[in-house]
Amino acid sequence: xxxxxPSTEFDGTAVDDQREADAEAVLGAPPAHMVQLLxxxxxxxxxxxxxxxxxxxxxxxxxxxxxxMAAIRRFDVEATALxxxxxxxxxxxxxxxxxAQIGSGRASQPQDYIFPTYREHGVALTRNVDLxxxxxxxxxxxxxxxxxxxxxxxxxxxxxxxQTPHAVGYAMGIQRDQKLAAAAGNAAALPKAAVMAYFGxxxxxxxxxxxxMVFASSYNAPxxxxxxxxxxAISVPSNVQTRVPLSNRAKGYGFxxxxxxxxxxxxxxxxxxxxxxxxxxxxGPVLIEAFTYRVGAHTTADDxxxxxxxxxxDAWRAKDPLARLEIHLRAEGMADDxxxxxxxxxxxxxxxxxxxxxxxLETPDIRTAFANTYVEAHPLVAExxxxxxxxxxxxxxxxxxxxxxxxxxxx
Amino acid sequence: xxxxxIAKAINEGxxxxxxxxxxxxxxGEDIGPLGGVYRVTDGLIGEFGPDRVVDTPLxxxxxxxxxxxxxLSGYRPVCEIQFDGFVFPGFNQITTQLAKMHSRSNGNxxxxxxxxxxxxxxxxxxxxxxxxPEALFAHTAGLRIITPSNPHDAYWMxxxxxxxxxxxxxxxxxxxxxxxxxxDTTSPGASADxxxxxxxxxxxxxxVVVYGPLVPVALAAANAAAEDGHSVEVIDxxxxxxxxxxxxxxxxxxxxxxxxxxxxxxxxxxxxxxxxRISERAFHSLEAPVIxxxxxxxxxxxxxVEEDYLPDIDRILEALDRxxxx
Numbered sequence: 170x171x172x173x174x175p176s177t178e179f180d181g182t183a184v185d186d187q188r189e190a191d192a193e194a195v196l197g198a199p200p201a202h203m204v205q206l207l208x209x210x211x212x213x214x215x216x217x218x219x220x221x222x223x224x225x226x227x228x229x230x231x232x233x234x235x236x237x238m239a240a241i242r243r244f245d246v247e248a249t250a251l252x253x254x255x256x257x258x259x260x261x262x263x264x265x266x267x268x269a270q271i272g273s274g275r276a277s278q279p280q281d282y283i284f285p286t287y288r289e290h291g292v293a294l295t296r297n298v299d300l301x302x303x304x305x306x307x308x309x310x311x312x313x314x315x316x317x318x319x320x321x322x323x324x325x326x327x328x329x330x331x332q333t334p335h336a337v338g339y340a341m342g343i344q345r346d347q348k349l350a351a352a353a354g355n356a357a358a359l360p361k362a363a364v365m366a367y368f369g370x371x372x373x374x375x376x377x378x379x380x381x382m383v384f385a386s387s388y389n390a391p392x393x394x395x396x397x398x399x400x401x402a403i404s405v406p407s408n409v410q411t412r413v414p415l416s417n418r419a420k421g422y423g424f425x426x427x428x429x430x431x432x433x434x435x436x437x438x439x440x441x442x443x444x445x446x447x448x449x450x451x452x453g454p455v456l457i458e459a460f461t462y463r464v465g466a467h468t469t470a471d472d473x474x475x476x477x478x479x480x481x482x483d484a485w486r487a488k489d490p491l492a493r494l495e496i497h498l499r500a501e502g503m504a505d506d507x508x509x510x511x512x513x514x515x516x517x518x519x520x521x522x523x524x525x526x527x528x529x530l531e532t533p534d535i536r537t538a539f540a541n542t543y544v545e546a547h548p549l550v551a552e553x554x555x556x557x558x559x560x561x562x563x564x565x566x567x568x569x570x571x572x573x574x575x576x577x578x579x580x
Numbered sequence: 581x582x583x584x585x586i587a588k589a590i591n592e593g594x595x596x597x598x599x600x601x602x603x604x605x606x607x608g609e610d611i612g613p614l615g616g617v618y619r620v621t622d623g624l625i626g627e628f629g630p631d632r633v634v635d636t637p638l639x640x641x642x643x644x645x646x647x648x649x650x651x652l653s654g655y656r657p658v659c660e661i662q663f664d665g666f667v668f669p670g671f672n673q674i675t676t677q678l679a680k681m682h683s684r685s686n687g688n689x690x691x692x693x694x695x696x697x698x699x700x701x702x703x704x705x706x707x708x709x710x711x712x713p714e715a716l717f718a719h720t721a722g723l724r725i726i727t728p729s730n731p732h733d734a735y736w737m738x739x740x741x742x743x744x745x746x747x748x749x750x751x752x753x754x755x756x757x758x759x760x761x762x763x764d765t766t767s768p769g770a771s772a773d774x775x776x777x778x779x780x781x782x783x784x785x786x787x788v789v790v791y792g793p794l795v796p797v798a799l800a801a802a803n804a805a806a807e808d809g810h811s812v813e814v815i816d817x818x819x820x821x822x823x824x825x826x827x828x829x830x831x832x833x834x835x836x837x838x839x840x841x842x843x844x845x846x847x848x849x850x851x852x853x854x855x856x857r858i859s860e861r862a863f864h865s866l867e868a869p870v871i872x873x874x875x876x877x878x879x880x881x882x883x884x885v886e887e888d889y890l891p892d893i894d895r896i897l898e899a900l901d902r903x904x905x906x
Contacts, residue, residue: 282653311684311686312680312683312684313684313685313686313688316685316686316688317685317688317689318688318689323652324684324685324689326677328672328676328677331645331672331673331676331677333645334641334642334644334645334646334648334649334673335645335646335648335649335652335677336649337642337645337646337649338645338646338647338648338649338650338651338652338653338657339649339650339652339653340649341646341649341650341653342649342650342652342653342654342655343653344631345603345605345631345655346653346654348631349602364649376641376669377641377642377645377672377673380637380639380641380642380645381642381645381646383637383639383642384636384637384639384642384646387637537686537687538683540687541682541683541685541686541687542682542683542721542722543682543722543724543746544682544687544690544745544746545744545745545746547822548775548822548824548825548826549821549822549823
């Protein structure tokens with residue numbers, strides 16, 4: 170890949186222009202090209218490889234991509250508000266990265282398995298994860314929140330990059346499933362599947378990403394590494410993580426690396442569909458670098474004014490993923506005011522649902538933590554639980570629940 | 581009954597597992613044609629092929645991390661870590677991911693990964709090849725830790741570890757790999773529960789609790805003590821997490837004295853945990869403080885002086901003398 174892609178259009182910020190120049194100085198050649206189909210002005214360009222994938226996107230699908238991006242942006246606003254109101258301990262906003270997440274998630278198929286980091290709320294939406302359940306972790310009532318087996322969308326992983334070898338291992342399992350099915354004579358009954366591992370420019374420096382790529386390459390595992398380069402690892406810019414485009418790293422491992430405009434949902438969808446099919450067909454791993462930008466803070470505890478100029482944020486807002494698709498949909502007559510009004514109303518409904526259900530997310534009993542530490546019976550856990558029950562019972566008066574917290578609250 | 585070494589017993593146990601469970605597989609560095617640096621997996625790649633006996637890249641975090649992914653997709657990976665001191669590149673995956681996955685998924689996910697680690701000193705080796713890091717893992721909830729001391733246990737424990745729904749670390753006493761013993765491959769007999777301690781020798785004056793490589797040392801010390809007229813009970817702990825405190829407590833209530841010996845440093849070690857628990861459970865039966873015998877608070881020393889570091893018969897007898905002096 171990459172030999173005949175269109176030239177890079179960094180119609181954006183001075184910081185990116187400088188980084189591209191730096192990369193060229195390091196490489197002695199122009200850095201990676203970037204696949205872009207839908208430009209910030211809403212016009213659709215072409216690409217010799219990926220245009221045919223984009224051509225498959227019907228008006229219905231394009232409207233769906235817009236609706237998904239709008240929904241997850243509205244959700245992001247609501248979750249941020251819930252944090253500000255004290256209903257969530259923390260929130261991790263995704264605004265700016267909607268196209269990277271919706272485009273890639275919508276390119277996956279139900280039998281594929283997704284390993285997110287912790288900002289992939291948009292991907293979660295495409296996998297039909299209940300967005301209220303997504304908030305459990307941030308409300309402090311679960312360290313997970315949903316059953317990954319229901320959606321093939323794994324739990325968020327907070328130790329950066331730790332999920333990337335899990336993705337490769339899962340892909341190695343898919344390879345073995347297919348061999349076992351072939352040996353049993355029913356390979357046709359098993360849909361071909363791939364795994365997608367999401368991580369960011371910061372996590373790309375973790376050793377686990379390197380080890381994952383080595384394993385994936387050596388075993389030709391059906392895995393797509395989807396790196397959202399959002400330019401900032403909390404306060405550290407991406408040129409501290411790498412001096413060349415991250416997609417270039419794939420070459421060193423021996424598999425394709427593609428840099429895509431991460432704010433172009435059409436290009437992201439096309440590139441991801443190609444990569445997943447490449448992996449499913451047994452051609453091995455692919456690295457996708459989605460070049461995007463975290464417009465908001467790293468988390469609700471972060472303060473970007475301390476480390477980057479607002480002009481940089483403004484420059485990226487001009488490349489907004491929703492705005493460019495709206496221009497395109499309107500220009501092509503694929504959507505009108507009624508459509509966008511409905512999208513807004515649906516978003517408000519989603520926000521109301523999330524607000525309502527967040528308040529109702531039940532606090533678990535610590536007994537479930539005792540129960541879930543091990544699968545099989547464990548004498549130490551049993552002993553400590555027995556002690557806890559006896560201790561708790563000591564607080565119970567005739568009319569009290571027996572919980573120490575309840576008893577203390579009564580004093 | 582068949583006579584074999586501990587290394588051969590683990591090899592046969594793995595062979596039985598691979599034969600019985602098509603979703604089990606072995607992963608590790610040099611475990612294929614070489615059969616592992618200790619030849620524990622000798623011959624298995626020829627029988628089961630490279631998809632079941634996987635020579636991995638040289639990357640411990642990658643080994644444990646991909647094993648977690650394989651387990652999530654329904655497989656039963658058995659990882660070999662080449663030496664105790666080399667587990668640490670995989671420590672993050674073991675403690676933050678493997679140990680917590682079942683809990684953080686609210687019981688929805690299981691990760692039945694087995695990690696085999698040859699451990700302990702006494703082989704005259706170089707740095708990082710003689711360590712006993714079991715306490716670091718015992719401190720991590722979600723893991724189970726077992727360690728065989730004889731071929732029969734080794735044969736069955738590795739299979740029991742693979743059958744367990746929880747992640748299990750099997751610490752293998754590398755200096756005893758060539759210890760021979762009888763193995764009943766038809767039945768585990770008294771070894772049916774890998775998490776239960778075994779009383780190897782009954783006594784009335786003191787209890788010595790050991791595991792893994794120090795089991796033969798404790799038995800020899802008990803023999804020597806008997807010549808001096810002291811009756812010593814020896815317990816092979818077998819499981820380090822969970823610990824079978826019932827068996828240890830019952831013994832201490834009978835003997836009144838407890839010595840715990842391990843190669844790992846005593847500070848923050850398994851011996852301290854046992855001392856604390858037994859002081860709670862058998863306080864009124866204790867005739868003397870619980871005495872720990874173990875490594876010193878230093879990095880594992882160079883091979884030429886490791887005999888001064890490792891607990892031996894005399895160190896256990898000295899502890900026994902102290903216990904009996906109260």
